Amino acid sequence: MKTALFTLALGLALAPAVHAQQGPGVGSSTDYAASDGTESRNTGFGIKGGYNLSSIQGTGADLFTNRDNLKDFHAGVYGQFGFNNFASLMVELLYSRKGYRSDYLGTTHDTRLDYLELPILFVGNLTETLSIHVGPQVSLLTNVRNGGTTVSIGDNGFNSLDYGAIAGAEARLGFAKVGARFDWSLGKVYKDGSVVRYNTATGAAIGDSNIRNQVFQLYLGLGFKH
Numbered sequence: 001m002k003t004a005l006f007t008l009a010l011g012l013a014l015a016p017a018v019h020a021q022q023g024p025g026v027g028s029s030t031d032y033a034a035s036d037g038t039e040s041r042n043t044g045f046g047i048k049g050g051y052n053l054s055s056i057q058g059t060g061a062d063l064f065t066n067r068d069n070l071k072d073f074h075a076g077v078y079g080q081f082g083f084n085n086f087a088s089l090m091v092e093l094l095y096s097r098k099g100y101r102s103d104y105l106g107t108t109h110d111t112r113l114d115y116l117e118l119p120i121l122f123v124g125n126l127t128e129t130l131s132i133h134v135g136p137q138v139s140l141l142t143n144v145r146n147g148g149t150t151v152s153i154g155d156n157g158f159n160s161l162d163y164g165a166i167a168g169a170e171a172r173l174g175f176a177k178v179g180a181r182f183d184w185s186l187g188k189v190y191k192d193g194s195v196v197r198y199n200t201a202t203g204a205a206i207g208d209s210n211i212r213n214q215v216f217q218l219y220l221g222l223g224f225k226h
Helices: 002-020 059-063
Strands: 044-057 070-082 087-104 107-125 130-146 149-151 161-173 176-185 212-224
Touching: 070 107, 070 212, 087 212, 107 161, 130 176, 161 212
Parallel strands: 044 087
Antiparallel strands: 044 070, 044 212, 070 087, 087 107, 107 130, 130 149, 130 161, 161 176, 176 212
């Protein structure tokens, strides 16, 4: 968490200096016109990346003993289209590493789940620089690593498709932005009847498949003009 707070503080410190040096092709999102001809504070495109603090939740998660958070990252691109001075639509394409840490045959074991994600978010401006984000997300599981070893998604009972909801807030400083959000999964990490090898040599069937991803994110983004 110290690393995440440092990243957020660094973004807040550097953004004004970067904004002062911006050149052609880069600028504040206030430079764009909305579809109705008015100025929108949320139209443009850019890149973003940041910190993931992920875990699994749900009644079935109790199968994994001494469960803890997994710390990793996300990165990708975004585009926004403003409808008026308050509302806009933001679409992102992200690579995001989720997962959890737990005991495994007496040792600490990380399960890392790599997703390709598509959030589609409503953005509402609260002030000139602050906005809230809320909307759905669909995710495709592309890779799984158990204890540092890549394993088959299908053969190990993982659901390749996930979906959920996102809510967060963002502050803009020139063409830079910093934000925080929660990512709640509504889909199940494991298929019904899956067998996992945790704390037993032969493996144990998941009796309750209500096991879902949950992620807290901090991020820094840079916006660009058309």
